[in-house]
Amino acid sequence: MKEHIFEIISSAVRDMGEELENETLxxxxxxxxxxxxxxxxxxxxxxxLIADVEEKIYDTFERAIVLADERAMSQRTSPFRDVGSxxxxxxxxxxx
Amino acid sequence: xxxxxxxxxLTAQEHQDLLNIRNLTTIRNASTNIEEIDFTDHIRWIESLxxxxxxxxxxxxxxxxxxxxxxxxxxxxxxxxxxxxFDPNTSVWVIASVTLYFIDRCxxxxxxxxxxxxxxxxxIPAIAFNRQLGFKPFxxxxxxxLMQLDEMLWSxxxxxxxxxNILQYATHYPINLESL
Numbered sequence: 001m002k003e004h005i006f007e008i009i010s011s012a013v014r015d016m017g018e019e020l021e022n023e024t025l026x027x028x029x030x031x032x033x034x035x036x037x038x039x040x041x042x043x044x045x046x047x048x049l050i051a052d053v054e055e056k057i058y059d060t061f062e063r064a065i066v067l068a069d070e071r072a073m074s075q076r077t078s079p080f081r082d083v084g085s086x087x088x089x090x091x092x093x094x095x096x
Numbered sequence: 097x098x099x100x101x102x103x104x105x106l107t108a109q110e111h112q113d114l115l116n117i118r119n120l121t122t123i124r125n126a127s128t129n130i131e132e133i134d135f136t137d138h139i140r141w142i143e144s145l146x147x148x149x150x151x152x153x154x155x156x157x158x159x160x161x162x163x164x165x166x167x168x169x170x171x172x173x174x175x176x177x178x179x180x181x182f183d184p185n186t187s188v189w190v191i192a193s194v195t196l197y198f199i200d201r202c203x204x205x206x207x208x209x210x211x212x213x214x215x216x217x218x219x220i221p222a223i224a225f226n227r228q229l230g231f232k233p234f235x236x237x238x239x240x241x242l243m244q245l246d247e248m249l250w251s252x253x254x255x256x257x258x259x260x261n262i263l264q265y266a267t268h269y270p271i272n273l274e275s276l
Contacts (some may be wrong), residue, residue, distance in 0.1 A: 019257045035188075042221070043188035044228045048258040050189070051265035068189035 005090050006030070008060060009083055012052040016045060030084030039081065046080060057090060065093040098190055099272035100154035100166070100198075104146050111138060113162040114155055117183045126219045127181070152206075154198075154273075156182070158190050166198050174209040176202065193266045196259065199229065203247045211250075213243045229253065 010028040017025025017040075024040050025032065033039045035046045050067045058064050067079075067089070079089030106114065112135065117123065119132045145151055150170035155162050164182035171177060178198070182191055202208040213231055215222045216239065223233075223241055230253035231243035245253075253259055 015257070042224055042228060044192050044195075044225065044262065045258055046188050047192040047265070048261040051261040054265075068187060 001094065002087065002091055004060060005057075005087050005094075006083070008056045009053055009086055009090070012049055012056060013083060015052065016041070016049050020045060028083055030082065030087065032083045034082055034086065035080040036078055037081075050080075053086070053090070057094070061094060063094055065090065067093070097159055097272065098194060098269065099157050099274055100194070101157060101274040103142055103153040103155060103165070105274065106142075106155055110155060110162055111135070111142070114138075114165060117162070117164060118181060120184070122184065123181045126216055126222060128214060156190070156194050158186070163190060164194075166194060168198075168202055168206065168208070170208075171212070174207075175212060176206075176208045176210075177212045177214060178202065179213070192262050193269065194271065195229070196262055196266065197271045199245075199250065200254075200263075203250055208247075210244055210246045212245075215241050215243065217241045228258065 013025050013028045013032065013034070017023070020040070022040050034049070035041050035043075041049060047068065054065060054067055067086075077085070079085050101110075103111075103114070115133060115135060115138055118127075124130050124132065145153065151167070152169075153165060153167040156164040156166060163186040164180065166180045167178065169177045180191075180195060180198075199211065202211055211231075213222075213226050215226065217223075217236065223243070226243050226245075229245065230249050231245045232249075233241050233243050235242040254263060
């Protein structure tokens with residue numbers, strides 16, 4: 001499951017990198033920083049990415065998850081800081 | 097649930113909550129007026145808004161918690177200036193959806209054809225945020241950068257992936273506008 005999630009997120013991040021003309025986002029790893037300190041996305045780009053990932057997760061797993069809810073926002077360590085933390089967060093929501 | 101409430105309809109406690117956010121150092125330093133605003137002066141200004149048709153100020157609530165403000169000031173029949181501020185803990189989702197909803201409303205319901213932003217030149221994130229929305233700088237000084245967005249450019253910008261995704265997503269979470 002984790003590999004599928006990583007592929008979905010990577011694909012969404014690469015699409016966003018193309019849109020933003022950001023070379024860093026074209027070469028995605030778990031360490032790729034997304035939002036916050038050193039992150040490549042601003043708030044609008046992050047929300048757009050979240051919408052994209054939710055849709056792709058639904059298409060693949062037939063499960064609707066909400067990434068930008070209060071739980072995510074209130075976590076001390078943001079699940080949106082890098083690709084690895086977002087993968088873990090999606091996996092956790094799918095297992096709930 | 098997100099809702100917008102006209103400043104003139106806020107309760108005393110809500111005015112205090114609004115000022116508490118507006119007077120945060122990070123927000124004051126990004127504002128045109130960097131001074132702290134006290135409650136009495138704020139209420140006096142609210143009274144003046146009640147007879148002023150060219151200024152619209154909304155407080156933003158997320159699940160009944162006041163988290164920021166958004167405004168529009170008509171400069172003339174076609175041009176207006178807008179601005180926003182949010183509690184730093186506000187979710188990016190709320191900021192994005194309220195911003196897009198408000199700008200779209202300015203062009204499609206309030207008769208604005210050109211929208212301007214007055215941003216402190218050292219406020220790099222705000223300038224980047226406005227650029228992402230399609231605003232272009234048209235006048236820069238050491239203190240302020242003036243940016244603007246016209247109706248046609250906004251329509252084109254909405255077709256780009258970033259804004260299109262957000263607008264599509266936002267249809268699941270309608271924003272409640274309490275009053276004009």
